[in-house]
Amino acid sequence: MRDQGGAVVRVFIGVDPHKLSVTIEVDDKNEAVLATGRFGTDNAGYRAMLKRVAPWPDRTWAVEGSNGAGRPLAQRLLADGEQVLDVPAKLSARARLFDTGHNRKTDAHDAHSVAVVAVRTPGLRVLSYDAELEALRMLVDRRDELSRTRVQTVNRLHRLLAELIPGTAKKEISTGQAKAMLASVRPRDLVGKTRRRLAAELLAELVVVEKKIKELRKELKAMVQARGSTLMDLPGVGPVIAARVLADVGDVARFADRNRFASWTGTAPIEASSGEIVRHRLSRAGNRRMNHMTHIAAATQIRHDTEGRAYYLRKIAAGKTRREAMRCLKRRISDALYRQLVADARAAGIVSAEADVEAGPGGHSGASLLSSAAGSHPHTGTSDQPLPGPAPTTLPATTPARKRTSAKALETAS
Incomplete structure (x- = not known):
């Protein structure tokens, strides 16, 4: 789409992403609203969204939370060659507050505030598509999930072993130690047999999880080295x-x-810091x-x-x-x-x-x-x-108080 002078209109598309839907607003450099829409995140909705913005070839997408809920859409757009900006949620919240006078959220207001931030803020981070880094992120996330699963499995196994063999609970236990402990006990009652069977199942699951963790570690090491x-x-x-x-x-x-x-x-x-007291606290x-x-x-x-x-x-x-x-x-x-x-x-x-x-x-x-x-x-x-050092003080230097001399001391001195 071209303006009255024949120049191609550059637009910014504010995106409020959700898991099942996205709301967009197309604004020009003067913050005039050119189009709006709400689309699903499935293939049909994605194609309809691209068709809606097709009249503006010179377009820049502004996605709120591109590392959170907006990450799937942002990566999808980058893979298709679109230019995508990351809009922090704090900036869009401020724009929404200043624009409406209140901070009530709707999908339309969110999309509008994201587009306004993209128009007004020239220093937003431009996202880039790196297939290797995306694969690396997925693998390291998977490794974290397996690590949490391992901790949960070890805790459950540890509880059952402590009940099977009272008084022999260890702070840390390996799969080899767990196998030896299970082999040393043969319960005869129904509760003991059930407890041992569940412990054996947990031990088998733990062996599989640890094997996957080791394989992922090797794969991650190779990928890190391959990137130089x-x-x-x-x-x-x-x-x-x-x-x-x-x-x-x-x-x-x-x-x-x-x-x-x-x-x-x-x-x-x-x-x-407060006044002349300079201190720092932990950042969360x-x-x-x-x-x-x-x-x-x-x-x-x-x-x-x-x-x-x-x-x-x-x-x-x-x-x-x-x-x-x-x-x-x-x-x-x-x-x-x-x-x-x-x-x-x-x-x-x-x-x-x-x-x-x-x-x-x-x-x-x-x-x-x-x-x-x-x-x-x-x-x-x-x-x-x-952080820079404390600002130089503007207070006048304090003059030490003079000691009051008693009359008796003066008489003695004279």
């Missing part, structure tokens, strides 16, 4: 952690620096899966003779608690992960070594890939916190 990633060179970072980092980060250029990356991983403290924001990965890497370094363990012990010797020292180590690991991701991107030729492109306010595509991390190990000289 050097994340596994870091102490405490194995194939599972490396795969999760690659799948969730995607394009490292969307982070302006290591501080933005640490904020995303939830390892950057939040300033909670960010990607919690990435925070969990950095925690596993930190725990692994502490258990072994690594430079991360030496750094952790130095922090404890300096007066920090174990939790505070662990948080400091996790921040160092976050910096090291960012440095390795940047190095891999430059080695792959994604970004030239001389590139020094600044990021927008959101730290999205076009971010600078320069990191101030000094080395590959987490103890290297980086800041304890990404």
Whole structure:
């Protein structure tokens, strides 16, 4: 579709996604509504949606929550060659509040607010389709599901074994130990026989799950190495952690620096200062899966003779608690992960070594890939916190109070 001057009209399509339906609104650069619609997420609904927006070839899709409910649709659009932007839910909520004066949600209002954010915000993250990363994400998600299934199966098996053999419960048990324990008991009553049969079934399920986990680990390791990633060179970072980092980060250029990356991983403290009291508190924001990965890497370094363990012990010797020292180590690991991701991107030729492109306010595509991390190990000289130091005080310097001299002291002195 062309305007009165004959130029092709560029439009933004705001998408409010759900599992079974999507609501869209087509806006031009002046925020004029050109079309609306509600479509199903099946093949027929998807084709009808594309047919509805076909008059505007110069179109950009704006999907709210492209890593959540909107991920299937976003990946589908990317696979078909469409340009897709990621709109954070917080931005669309603010636009809806300012536009309507209230925050009542409807699918039409949501689609409109998403489209408005896309029109007004030039720094939104542009999504890209990477088949290898998508496959890597699915495999690492599957591995996490199997890991949770294994924990549940072990707990159930542990309970039955504790009932079969009282007084021999162990904190941790392997499949070999469970087999030996089952072979040593032959109950004669109905309850005991049923309990042993269920334990044998759980043990068989546990063997199958552990075999699948091992196979997935090998597959993840091969895929990480095939991408040329050097994340596994870091102490405490194995194939599972490396795969999760690659799948969730995607394009490292969307982070302006290591501080933005640490904020995303939830390892950057939040300033909670008041007046002349400067303090920081733990951040509960960010990607919690990435925070969990950095925690596993930190725990692994502490258990072994690594430079991360030496750094952790130095922090404890300096007066920090174990939790505070662990948080400091996790921040160092976050910096090291960012440095390795940047190095891999430059080695792959994604970004030239001389590139020094600044990021927008959101730290999205076009971010600078320069990191101030000094080395590959987490103890290297980086800041304890990404936040700037406290602002210089504007209060006048306090004058120490003069000591009042008694009359008797004056008489003595004279």
